[in-house]
Amino acid sequence: MGSIGVLLVGRVFPYLEQELDKRYKLFRLWDYPQKAQLLSQHAASIRAVVGHAGAGADADLIDELPKLEIVSSFSVGVDMIDLEKCKAKGIRVTNTPDVLTDEVADLAIGLTLALLRRICECDRYVRSGKWKKGDYKLTTKFSGKTVGIVGLGRIGQAIAKRAEGFNCSICYYSRTEKRDSNYKYYPSVVELASNCDILVVACPLTEETHHIINREVINALGPKGFLINIGRGKHVDEAELVSALQEGRLGGAGLDVFEDEPAVPEELFGLENVVLLPHVGSATLETRTDMADLVLGNLEAHFLGKPLLTPLV
């Protein structure tokens, strides 16, 4: 398989890059100052694209790779891939579900606790020597709060299970009500936000869910409410979020994702009621290795004519 051309469209976990390099003829998009150069030289030999949360295969790229057979994403979210175009052209698409569910759910709770209990602020307080001058102030209790989840898929359910360990009540919004769930359903995100203390975004990014967290939702969550985003940056109207935090209309936010990564709105750096993370939802050695093995396994299955492990298209 060493002659099969695979295009890696963004930097990934070193183990994945090394394995792709060993098994295939690997082209790294960032090695070429102009994409046109890469395409004119190698487009004809590229049969697979490997993407990640931040970069995939849009309509243009798909058109530019006439031999493209499969897009394998090193992520569970595939909002950077033009799925309709792939379907139309018979191009397979795979992602990395399940192996990262626990990891992302852990981080959602970690972000919530860090935010409500001011863990990062407390750490700063101690490191700066301020503790010698006086105690830190009271923080907000997490146990027993009402957690509202937008999107009750694998990750949403894993978050709910963990929050229940803290005696939290769970409610949710989903495109359709889940008949076999015991959690309280709200037919709109605004209603969900009005009835919970902590709103967690855990749905896929699609046209419908773009800016699903808007001014109205943020105001409904309110000055005692908290927003946690472990989905995609574009789920949240970031400009509205920033102004709400600055004006005290929202209690606080824990964010692993941003609209234009790696850029983070500078206005947030001075706020003590936010926790900011550089998109590390699935970023542990164990999970990234499992995700990489899934990408490699899917590619191998495809080129051997076997059933794909985790196909979406």
Added chain:
Amino acid sequence: MAEEAVPKVLVLGPLMCFATLEPLYSHKFHFLSPNPNHSLQHFLRLHHPSSIRALLCSANYSVSAQVLRLLPSLRLLLTTSAGTEHIDLRECRRRGIQVAAAGGIFSQDVADAAVALLLDVTRNISAADRYLRTPNHANPPSEVFTFASKLSGKRIGIVGLGSIGMEVAKRLESFGCIISYNSKHKKANVSYPFYSSVVDLATTCDALVVCCALNEQTKHIINREVISALGKGGFIVNVGRGGLIDEKELVKCLMEGKIGGAGLDVFENEPHVPKELFQMNNVVLSPHCAALTDKSNMDMCELVGGNLEAFFSNRPLINQVMLDMVE
């Protein structure tokens, strides 16, 4: 001597909840708050110590036999902490002074903080937040923070399976963690595996969460041997008391890379924290505030107020410390 219309309560702190407590109960009790910069004896000379029957203190104030001797009429001692190692309980028993503490009021908040510290240190949350807020960071974030550790499904050893330890266990079980514990005695109705040796517990676990009371038996219960047994990929969280860990050894082991990291809410000589820790990204430091939330503060005010009312109307106390168990 005539009974005071409003009973006096001596307050020895500082007390986090006092700002909330005083306005709520000042019509029922006369709170006396000595200036901490002057001697207690001096203060008491002005305030008829023989009329003081109740004392309210925090974990920061050492209520020694010496202090108790200054209060010949003392019959009630309330502490706002769950722990009582700052009180001479033997002297209280000898004098017939009733003692009540926080009981389980803080357990949920402390357990939440323990899990918060564990998640933070394994997933590098504070380190990553600090990194993002630092201007001009050179390396792309994914390279710096990709090698965190998974928590779900890991084996967690709880040192001290009391009220707090049980709440920690319940929370971590919802992450699919496998719980074992060490305690003074094996607990009857608990299905988690019991280890009589903390070293054995550390050997089999990926992380230790220390939640026990500090006493003669538990001082430095986490020593070099335990830390080494936990190993390079292991983590330790302490929400008990600083004295439970041999702090000098912990710092050395962290510097030598013998352990994965630590989340610490308590230290041996608060508010002093070993400065070597400030250089590390694999420690999370917290200023002894695991118990202190808006809710627990309110609950504590109600508990203290309730116990003062109970005492002065001869009713039973809540969370009374049974002194006949004291050695």
